[in-house]
Amino acid sequence: MQLRDYVIRRLILLPFLIIGVSIIVFSLTRIAGSPIGVYLSHEMSAAEVAQLEERFHLNDPLWTQYFYWVKGVFQGDFGWSGVASAAVADVFPAKLAATMELSLFSAFVAVVLGLWLGTFAGSRRNQWQDHVTRVVAVSGASLPLFWFGILLLIVFWANLGWFPVGRSDADIWASINHPTGFYIIDAILAGSLTALWDAIWHLILPALTLGFGAVAIITRMMRSALVEELQQDYVDAARAKGLPERLVLRRHARRNALVPTVTVIGLTLAFLMQGAIAAEIIFRWPGLGRWMASAVVRGDQATIMTYVLFTSVLFLLTNLIVDIIYAKLDPRVRLGD
Amino acid sequence: MTSIETPTENPTRPAIARVQGLKVHFASKKGPVHAVDGVDFDIADGEMLGLVGETGCGKSVTGRAFLGLIPQPPARIAGGRILFRPRRREDTSEDTPEFRPCPTCKGADIVCATCNGSGYDTLDLLAVKPRTMRAIRGRRIAMIFQDPGKALNPILTIGDQLAEVFLQHASADLLADIGGTGDMGGLAAGAVGRAARQESGRLDGILSRVPPVRGHLRRLRAALEDRIAAALAETQISNPRRVIRSYPHELSGGMRQRVMIAQALACDPDLIIADEPTTALDVTIQAKIMELIKMLQEKRKTSVLYISHDLSLVRRTCDRVVVMYAGRVAEVGGVREVFAAPRHPYTRGLLDAIPRSGETRGVLASIPGTVPELVSPPPGCRFADRCVHVMPECTRVNPTLQPLTPDQSVSCFLAHPPAPGAAHKEPELQET
Ligand SMILES: Nc1ncnc2c1ncn2[C@@H]1O[C@H](COP(=O)(O)OP(=O)(O)O)[C@@H](O)[C@H]1O
Ligand code: SF4
Ligand SMILES: [Mg+2]
Numbered sequence: 001m002q003l004r005d006y007v008i009r010r011l012i013l014l015p016f017l018i019i020g021v022s023i024i025v026f027s028l029t030r031i032a033g034s035p036i037g038v039y040l041s042h043e044m045s046a047a048e049v050a051q052l053e054e055r056f057h058l059n060d061p062l063w064t065q066y067f068y069w070v071k072g073v074f075q076g077d078f079g080w081s082g083v084a085s086a087a088v089a090d091v092f093p094a095k096l097a098a099t100m101e102l103s104l105f106s107a108f109v110a111v112v113l114g115l116w117l118g119t120f121a122g123s124r125r126n127q128w129q130d131h132v133t134r135v136v137a138v139s140g141a142s143l144p145l146f147w148f149g150i151l152l153l154i155v156f157w158a159n160l161g162w163f164p165v166g167r168s169d170a171d172i173w174a175s176i177n178h179p180t181g182f183y184i185i186d187a188i189l190a191g192s193l194t195a196l197w198d199a200i201w202h203l204i205l206p207a208l209t210l211g212f213g214a215v216a217i218i219t220r221m222m223r224s225a226l227v228e229e230l231q232q233d234y235v236d237a238a239r240a241k242g243l244p245e246r247l248v249l250r251r252h253a254r255r256n257a258l259v260p261t262v263t264v265i266g267l268t269l270a271f272l273m274q275g276a277i278a279a280e281i282i283f284r285w286p287g288l289g290r291w292m293a294s295a296v297v298r299g300d301q302a303t304i305m306t307y308v309l310f311t312s313v314l315f316l317l318t319n320l321i322v323d324i325i326y327a328k329l330d331p332r333v334r335l336g337d
Numbered sequence: 338m339t340s341i342e343t344p345t346e347n348p349t350r351p352a353i354a355r356v357q358g359l360k361v362h363f364a365s366k367k368g369p370v371h372a373v374d375g376v377d378f379d380i381a382d383g384e385m386l387g388l389v390g391e392t393g394c395g396k397s398v399t400g401r402a403f404l405g406l407i408p409q410p411p412a413r414i415a416g417g418r419i420l421f422r423p424r425r426r427e428d429t430s431e432d433t434p435e436f437r438p439c440p441t442c443k444g445a446d447i448v449c450a451t452c453n454g455s456g457y458d459t460l461d462l463l464a465v466k467p468r469t470m471r472a473i474r475g476r477r478i479a480m481i482f483q484d485p486g487k488a489l490n491p492i493l494t495i496g497d498q499l500a501e502v503f504l505q506h507a508s509a510d511l512l513a514d515i516g517g518t519g520d521m522g523g524l525a526a527g528a529v530g531r532a533a534r535q536e537s538g539r540l541d542g543i544l545s546r547v548p549p550v551r552g553h554l555r556r557l558r559a560a561l562e563d564r565i566a567a568a569l570a571e572t573q574i575s576n577p578r579r580v581i582r583s584y585p586h587e588l589s590g591g592m593r594q595r596v597m598i599a600q601a602l603a604c605d606p607d608l609i610i611a612d613e614p615t616t617a618l619d620v621t622i623q624a625k626i627m628e629l630i631k632m633l634q635e636k637r638k639t640s641v642l643y644i645s646h647d648l649s650l651v652r653r654t655c656d657r658v659v660v661m662y663a664g665r666v667a668e669v670g671g672v673r674e675v676f677a678a679p680r681h682p683y684t685r686g687l688l689d690a691i692p693r694s695g696e697t698r699g700v701l702a703s704i705p706g707t708v709p710e711l712v713s714p715p716p717g718c719r720f721a722d723r724c725v726h727v728m729p730e731c732t733r734v735n736p737t738l739q740p741l742t743p744d745q746s747v748s749c750f751l752a753h754p755p756a757p758g759a760a761h762k763e764p765e766l767q768e769t
Contacts, residue, residue: 237480237482239474240475240479240480241475242502252490
């Protein structure tokens with residue numbers, strides 16, 4: 001199948017998959033508790049509770065409630081977040097930008113560093129550089145993310161005071177405009193070095209926490225794929241043509257090793273969205289993850305539904321992009337078969 | 338000592354390559370595996386030399402040693418030399434300082450007796466610098482691999498893979514094809530030159546968009562494609578322009594091997610190492626591929642080391658044959674002589690197995706037993722435990738390769754009984 005046809009077919013399927021996901025999650029959230037739980041207090045009268053139940057259509061069947069929710073989504077109304085004391089749709093963009101800044105930065109560093117380290121270790125198999133990389137990678141993959149984050153917090157914030165927590169210094173944040181919501185980009189647009197430095201300084205610890213595991217996984221995958229490719233005949237054939245070792249590695253072995261690694265990178269990015277929840281809580285990062293955590297604890301169903309809807313779209317799109325890269329890298333891949 | 342040093346010299350033609358006492362050992366848990374353990378033979382200029390023996394006897398390791406393609410570790414070159422004398426060429430731009438002129442004629446004499454007119458001194462392929470080895474690979478000595486399905490990179494097009502040979506070794510020709518870069522500024526000429534050498538500079542991405550550079554690069558690609566298409570056409574590939582854009586998995590096994598042959602012959606090498614080039618192919622096209630190699634070899638007078646365990650193909654295509662057994666040479670000679678009158682019991686066993694060779698791969702029905710363990714091999718003849726003629730001498734003393742006639746040498750005590758005081762005894766066995 002042509003790549004273009006495949007992408008079109010997948011994009012047509014996308015809404016149906018999202019509907020499926022939303023039905024499942026809607027049912028599960030309603031099983032977990034009542035959507036009005038977050039508003040209730042002891043002072044409320046029975047009449048007030050009944051009024052709330054009426055507003056959330058709790059006396060109608062579940063599927064009717066679902067359709068009310070879908071109707072809201074199409075009108076841009078994702079409900080009221082009890083946790084944020086604001087409409088979900090109003091809070092969401094800013095929080096999304098915060099989370100995306102953190103995850104994309106971590107993902108970018110993790111992919112670049114992971115591919116580089118994997119190549120570095122794989123092309124020096126069983127030499128000391130490989131062993132050192134292995135130790136780093138295995139600890140990265142096995143340290144629980146929240147524990148590693150707390151460790152960084154204790155050492156570099158509590159004890160040494162080298163890094164701050166939160167996303168920004170309030171005064172510096174207020175001193176520039178925020179057209180994109182991405183602090184680094186906003187700082188560059190405003191031409192403020194102070195703001196840029198503030199953004200990066202705040203980003204380092206949470207990004208390190210979030211990216212360490214991803215670097216480890218990508219490094220290990222890239223290394224083992226490269227070791228395997230370096231044993232293939234075509235590598236010797238490339239050498240036999242007179243290619244310098246640099247090109248044998250870059251043009252031949254590494255490009256083949258990227259094929260299996262790209263799949264793992266796709267999964268790792270989904271893992272980053274999970275990890276962001278812990279990293280945001282630890283470093284008081286004002287993103288979706290921290291919001292979601294409070295929402296789950298307090299039964300803020302509008303927030304939970306929006307978060308899940310968004311993550312599933314993100315996940316499906318990531319998968320599609322991975323498939324496209326995969327097909328671009330390996331001409332033998334026949335998508336959709 | 339001269340006759341012992343070069344016992345296998347072909348008297349009629351000068352050698353292009355000479356393997357002397359080659360020893361390659363592989364580290365293993367049980368100790369070093371003596372995979373190749375003192376191999377001597379030479380390849381005459383322009384001949385097709387067969388290298389035969391059972392699977393595991395060290396043929397591939399010997400062939401790969403020519404191109405420095407033995408993985409070290411686990412392997413270790415434990416001794417020996419591979420002397421190689423390049424042929425005379427018009428274009429010497431790819432030579433390195435290690436390509437020294439012939440000491441007698443200084444490269445000037447095309448009938449010089451020392452270098453046979455090649456103008457070059459010999460190089461020891463086991464001792465040259467990496468840069469020199471890269472200049473030799475693909476340009477002076479090329480290799481055809483056993484399984485073309487594995488020796489072609491699955492994610493690059495055939496054209497991309499063949500292009501690399503030209504870009505590495507014929508960039509001067511390519512630049513000449515497009516009329517040079519003399520009309521361009523230094524920066525632009527640099528970018529085009531680097532593209533022709535498969536290099537990239539920091540600014541080349543930007544430079545390649547500048548109109549005069551872009552035009553030159555387009556013509557460079559066209560010139561490259563012409564050369565690739567011509568190389569493919571030589572191996573009787575019918576639609577080269579289409580094949581250039583194909584990926585390996587879109588071609589049949591026979592087509593892929595034709596591509597490998599085209600790639601090996603692209604820069605008109607002096608010597609080709611063909612390691613079982615038909616073993617992985619369909620039986621029906623094996624003969625066709627062999628005929629193609631033979632035809633191209635005769636046309637270009639290229640030397641070929643043809644590694645095989647198919648004796649009938651060797652008989653049909655080769656001038657001389659080296660028979661290897663367990664890391665050593667058992668017998669060497671002209672194909673006619675060896676096939677008509679094999680003097681080593683192992684060669685005889687191999688020849689007796691020919692009618693059945695269609696089904697039996699590497700296993701010799703007529704010789705009971707298997708190749709001995711090559712970790713700490715016992716002294717004496719490697720073939721002793723399978724030989725029906727074994728004598729007490731055979732397990733104590735190693736039979737060295739001795740010429741019987743100008744055309745045939747054998748390492749077996751049946752052919753040349755161990756003389757008392759034995760010049761061919763191994764030193765460590767001599768009484769002190
Ligand atoms: N990469 C390797 N690692 C370890 N041992 C090897 C390796 N390659 C070859 N050998 C050893 O060398 C011996 C000869 O191998 P090879 O030259 O491939 O035989 P063949 O005559 O079948 O081509 C093998 O039996 C094996 O013991
Ligand atoms: S030397 Fe002895 S054992 Fe070896 S092949 Fe000759 S007769 Fe047989
Ligand atoms: Mg072999």
